[in-house]
Every structure is written in structure tokens, then in C-alpha cells.
Amino acid sequence: MYMTTMYSKELLKGTLTTIILKLLAHNEKMYGYEITQRVKLLSEGKILLKEGSLYPALHKLKNEGLVDTEKEMVDNRMRKYYYLTEKGNASTLEKVNELNQFIATLQHILITKPQTS
Amino acid sequence: MYMTTMYSKELLKGTLTTIILKLLAHNEKMYGYEITQRVKLLSEGKILLKEGSLYPALHKLKNEGLVDTEKEMVDNRMRKYYYLTEKGNASTLEKVNELNQFIATLQHILITKPQTS
DNA sequence: CAAATATACATAGAAAAACTATGTATGCAA
């Protein structure tokens, strides 16, 4: 058995919405719990999305018109599926692009000049 | 003349402290205004660090014992130089490492499965 | 069979981080 160290939670700030949108772009419809599990899987247990973070984020996306929902009963349990609207699709492209550029800039700052050896 | 689009400010959250520490690791001592200019330069104008973000962040680093300061007068203007303590040096290594891993995870999420072509 | 864990949603209130706006002050250029 091994320990996966979680990232400090602050790192997620500003990137969570983009992550959610990107997952929806892949899967055309996902429900909340599924998203938490997918993120956990993709991050190898290092990003553990909490309900208190996820659901408000999803509700906000819906208010902004980037996603829409449909409810379904599976095994007597309610599932609320989220899917991208056309607006959401466009927004995803923009946000993923911006995040990629930000990452490139970050790496530029983190890598340059590793001090006189 | 050209416009550089700034990143949405949320992206910086969680990474600012690490950026500051990394710059200090390169330069052994820097003052606040210098840090804002360096970040602007390294990010090609896409990260514009505000005083309201920088100075509280620096004060916090000092309270935590990761940096120490010395004042100097240059051209009749006060400069407060910040430099890493030993503790700050160790912390920088950890934080840069964590950020690099987080970036790798993010890219993994952002890149995988670009939808059935 | 009871208790714990997993599935599935939701929200109120706290904490953290960066921001806006403002203040002080000097030096230089238009």
C-alpha cells in the first residue's frame, strides 16, 4: 500500500471550472459524482474534489448558460446529468486554451535560470 | 502596438507564492517593485502583479520565516529587499516540485481523449 | 442483522487568496 500525497488545495483555484468543462467536452454528459471519480482517477488520487466545491461550481456553470441538465433515475437513485451547451462548448475551447498558455508561462518562470551551478 | 491579453486573475491563485519564492531563489535578493517587473517581463505582460497581491504575500512569507528583509536607500527612495532564509530555501524546493507535479496532472487531464475524431 | 461504506444530491458558513481602491512619497519627463 502506498500514500498519494494530495496537492495543496489552493492550487486547484481557478482551474476547477476548466477541468469540469473539459471533462464534459469529452463525455457529452456526466453527473456530479461521476465527475469527482473521474478527476480522482485521472489525477491518480491527487485531486480529491469535494461536493462543497463541485456542486456550487456546476450550479454556477448552469446559471451562466454553459451547461444544461437532465435528471434520470438509476437504481432508485437520482442522477443529474450535465452537458455542454453551444455556448459552453465555445467557452471550453477558450478556457482550455488560456489555461494551456498560463501553464506555458508558469513553466517558463519555473524553469529559467536554475542559479549559477 | 499590440495587446497582450492578461490571464484571468483566478489562475494565479495558489501559484503566486511559489513564483515569488522561485524568483528569490534565483536572485538572492529582490525588492517588491522589482518582483512585479520581473514577473511582467517573464510572462510577456500576461501576469501583472498588483501591489495589493504582492505586499501581503511578501509579509506573509516573512511571518512564516521563509524570507527575511533588509532596507536600503537608493536615490532617496526606500527599498525593502527580500531574501530567502534556509527554511525558505527548503520550502521553495518543495513548492516548486509540487507545482510541477500539479501541472503534469493538469496537462494529463487537459490532453487526454480529445473526443472521437 | 447492524454498522459502515459507497452512491448521489444539496447548501450554509468559514477560510484563503488575489483584487480594487486608496494613501504616502520621490524623481523625471512632457
Added chain:
DNA sequence: TTGCATACATAGTTTTTCTATGTATATTTG
């Protein structure tokens, strides 16, 4: 003399994620 660049500082706001809690059903485990 007006504005811009340099140089620091902080009060208060906004945003985001978190913790904690609540409801409810299904499954696994002791």
C-alpha cells in the same frame, strides 16, 4: 504642473474552494 514611473503599505471586497452538515438509497462487512 501634470502625469508617469518608482516604491512602499493596507482596508475592504470578491471569488473560490473548503468543512461541515443534511437527506436518502444500496451494498458490503463484521
